[in-house]
Amino acid sequence: MTAEEIKLETRNYSMYYGNFKALENITVQIPAKQVTAIIGPSGCGKSTFLRTFNRMNDLIPGARIDGKVIMEDQDIFAMDVVDLRRRVGMVFQRPNPFPKSIFDNVSYGPRVNGIKDRNTLMEIVERSLRGAALWDEVKDDLNKSGLALSGGQQQRLCIARALAVEPDIILMDEPASALDPIATLRIEELIRVLKENYTIVIVTHNMQQAARVSDYTTFFYTDESRTGQLVEFGETRQIFTNPSDQRTEDYITGRFG
Amino acid sequence: METRKTFDRELQLLQDEMLAMASMVESALIDAVESLKRRDMAWSRRIMAQDHQINKKRFAIEEEVLSLVARRQPMASDLRTIASVLEIAGELERIGDYAKGIAKINLLIGEQPLLKPLIDVPAMAEKARSMLNRAMEAFVQRDTELARSIPQEDDDVDCLYDQVYRELVTYILSNPKNLEQANYLLWAAHNLERAADRVTNICERTIFTVTGELTELDTDESKCNLQ
Ligand SMILES: Nc1ncnc2c1ncn2[C@@H]1O[C@H](COP(=O)(O)OP(=O)(O)OP(=O)(O)O)[C@@H](O)[C@H]1O
Ligand SMILES: [Mg+2]
Numbered sequence: 358m359t360a361e362e363i364k365l366e367t368r369n370y371s372m373y374y375g376n377f378k379a380l381e382n383i384t385v386q387i388p389a390k391q392v393t394a395i396i397g398p399s400g401c402g403k404s405t406f407l408r409t410f411n412r413m414n415d416l417i418p419g420a421r422i423d424g425k426v427i428m429e430d431q432d433i434f435a436m437d438v439v440d441l442r443r444r445v446g447m448v449f450q451r452p453n454p455f456p457k458s459i460f461d462n463v464s465y466g467p468r469v470n471g472i473k474d475r476n477t478l479m480e481i482v483e484r485s486l487r488g489a490a491l492w493d494e495v496k497d498d499l500n501k502s503g504l505a506l507s508g509g510q511q512q513r514l515c516i517a518r519a520l521a522v523e524p525d526i527i528l529m530d531e532p533a534s535a536l537d538p539i540a541t542l543r544i545e546e547l548i549r550v551l552k553e554n555y556t557i558v559i560v561t562h563n564m565q566q567a568a569r570v571s572d573y574t575t576f577f578y579t580d581e582s583r584t585g586q587l588v589e590f591g592e593t594r595q596i597f598t599n600p601s602d603q604r605t606e607d608y609i610t611g612r613f614g
Numbered sequence: 615m616e617t618r619k620t621f622d623r624e625l626q627l628l629q630d631e632m633l634a635m636a637s638m639v640e641s642a643l644i645d646a647v648e649s650l651k652r653r654d655m656a657w658s659r660r661i662m663a664q665d666h667q668i669n670k671k672r673f674a675i676e677e678e679v680l681s682l683v684a685r686r687q688p689m690a691s692d693l694r695t696i697a698s699v700l701e702i703a704g705e706l707e708r709i710g711d712y713a714k715g716i717a718k719i720n721l722l723i724g725e726q727p728l729l730k731p732l733i734d735v736p737a738m739a740e741k742a743r744s745m746l747n748r749a750m751e752a753f754v755q756r757d758t759e760l761a762r763s764i765p766q767e768d769d770d771v772d773c774l775y776d777q778v779y780r781e782l783v784t785y786i787l788s789n790p791k792n793l794e795q796a797n798y799l800l801w802a803a804h805n806l807e808r809a810a811d812r813v814t815n816i817c818e819r820t821i822f823t824v825t826g827e828l829t830e831l832d833t834d835e836s837k838c839n840l841q
Contacts (some may be wrong), residue, residue: 565687597689599826609689611618 364389364526364556365410372405372414379405380585382424387574392548392557392568394593397577398608402585403560406577410437410558411445423452428526442471446519450531452511454503454518459486459495462503462514467523470609482520489517490547509540514548527551529559545570564609568597574579576605621686625695628678632699632706635671636750640708640743642668642713643809647739650720650802651732658717668710675703694826698819703754705812709746711804719798728799729785731790735799738774738806739769745813748780753820761820764813765831771810778803 365387372380380402387393395403405414409611414420426433433441443466454462464478472478482499486492491513495501503514512532519527519576529548533541548557548570561567567574572598576589589602600606607613615681630737649657655690679700682688745764752760782796822828 473751564689568689598693600690606690611621613617 358614361391363387364390364429365558366427366482366537367409367424370409370423371423372402372409373419373421373423374417375419378582378584383585383587384424385587385590387556387558388573391557391572392552392559392570393573393575394571395558395560395575396562396564396567396608397579397588398579398587398613399562400583401577401579403577404530405585407447407530407560410526410528411442411447413447443522444524445526445528446522447528448512448515448519448530448532451535452508452515454506454511454514456502456504457505458500458513459503460499462495463517463521466518470522482517482559483605486514487584488520488551489513490543490550491517509536509543510591512536512540513545513547516544516551520551524555526558529557530544531560531562535560541566564597568593576600576602576608578604578608621692624682624686625692628675628682628696628699631671631675631678632703633704633750633754635668635675635703636665636746638668638671639710639713640746642710643716643746643806646713646716646720647732647736647802647806649717650723651728651736653720653723654719655727658720661717662714665710665714669707672703672707676700679703691823694823696744698823702816702819704731705815709742709809709812711807715805716802719802721834723795723798726795729795730781733776734774734781734833735803735806738771738778738803738810741771741774742806742810742813745810746772746816748774749813749816752817753823756824757822757823758821761817762831764817766816766831768810771807775803775807 363386367385370380370383371378395406397403408414409422409426410428410433414422414490415438422434425496426431428436428441428444433553437567455486456464460478460482463482464472467478467481472481483496485494486495491510494510495506495514501512506514512535516527516532533544545566548559552572559567559571570587571576571593574589575587577585578588579585588601589596589605591601595601596605597609600609642664645657646661649655649661675774679696682696686692748760749755749764752764779800782800785792786796811832818829818831821831
């Protein structure tokens with residue numbers, strides 16, 4: 358990873374839900390404008406780890422951390438959280454559009470950020486919907502409810518909503534697990550296009566998906582302690598053809614997990 | 615593990631098929647040379663016909679490999695194993711072709727007796743067969759040490775080839791009428807030399823399957839290399 362710019366970094370990062378240590382001593386560097394996949398068995402702390410980067414875990418009572426989380430040389434816990442969340446967008450497993458029009462869904466973030474001019478908002482909506490590869494399908498009826506779209510379209514609407522505030526980083530937590538194979542491939546194609554401009558961190562349970570879309574892969578694992586630990590980080594190609602750690606090998610070949 | 619019992623069984627069966635193919639090829643090598651040595655035309659023809667069975671086996675393995683890739687989407691060592699089996703099946707098919715070629719040479723030489731009793735050529739065949747046998751053993755045992763040691767024996771095959779070459783050249787020089795048969799016999803020896811080279815490729819697959827590294831195992835500075 359020598360020549361690459363590092364966008365996000367954790368240093369000896371541990372995360373606790375009250376007395377329960379969900380993640381232990383994670384040190385990892387996430388390269389800019391690349392797709393980094395996070396894989397690992399259920400409950401190993403993938404979502405917890407992902408939610409670190411936009412400080413969503415802060416909202417959970419009793420949650421605390423150890424170590425450092427850095428975004429471009431800045432400690433994210435020293436940053437203004439609103440600013441951080443603007444720069445770090447998130448897409449969830451189940452598409453969750455607001456019960457509003459397509460236009461309102463996409464323009465919501467910019468409006469919260471104080472943009473009122475209708476033409477400016479229209480430009481942002483179009484750019485974001487194009488960015489999410491949804492524009493052609495919805496351009497004739499932007500007043501339609503976001504909930505009236507198909508699951509795959511709803512997920513792309515959520516991606517458009519994330520793009521609208523011009524983030525640097527997009528976190529995706531199993532973004533395609535509720536979609537059919539075609540809608541899934543569309544999202545994967547979109548991820549490939551988005552990485553030209555964004556740093557993407559994606560959690561997925563689908564090994565083939567991780568192998569297809571990501572440049573780097575992080576394998577998390579947990580034992581009886583239920584505390585998540587990072588086992589292996591490396592180029593995706595290497596992780597899926599020749600992982601260095603036996604636990605990674607066993608997981609991706611379905612020997613446990 | 616329970617979760618992948620069926621998959622592990624499928625991988626086992628695939629490798630069993632490959633071993634079955636390898637033993638067909640081993641027999642073909644030995645038999646082809648033996649039929650030449652005994653000038654048994656009928657036997658040579660049977661060996662040539664049996665090459666179809668070897669080719670069919672190769673197709674069956676390829677189909678199974680594709681089916682496994684489609685159904686299982688193999689990763690990591692599974693992926694390397696499956697890719698290697700396909701590659702090895704290809705090498706075996708080519709070794710089978712060399713055996714067939716030797717059987718054909720027996721027919722081409724026709725009714726005339728051999729210039730001399732064959733000694734080094736059967737020795738080459740036995741050497742190549744033994745290398746192949748152990749190369750397959752190394753693969754199924756994932757024994758990289760064995761896989762690395764076998765290609766070194768390729769020198770012995772090269773030296774035998776060298777000896778055959780020199781001997782045949784003297785026959786040609788002593789009587790130009792010997793040229794045609796000497797040429798055929800040289801081809802037979804050449805086929806065996808190539809067969810041993812392909813065993814080296816198989817050994818490389820064993821290293822790859824175990825370590826994930828693609829490396830060349832052939833030793834360039836052979837003591838007696840005519841090529
Ligand atoms: N809000 C919470 N309060 C307390 N414990 C939590 C909370 N959220 C998650 N956990 C625990 O933290 C651990 C990691 O959970 P997390 O959701 O990050 O796992 P995951 O790897 O995303 O799993 P999955 O693949 O099932 O989505 C689990 O043991 C979980 O029970
Ligand atoms: Mg999760």
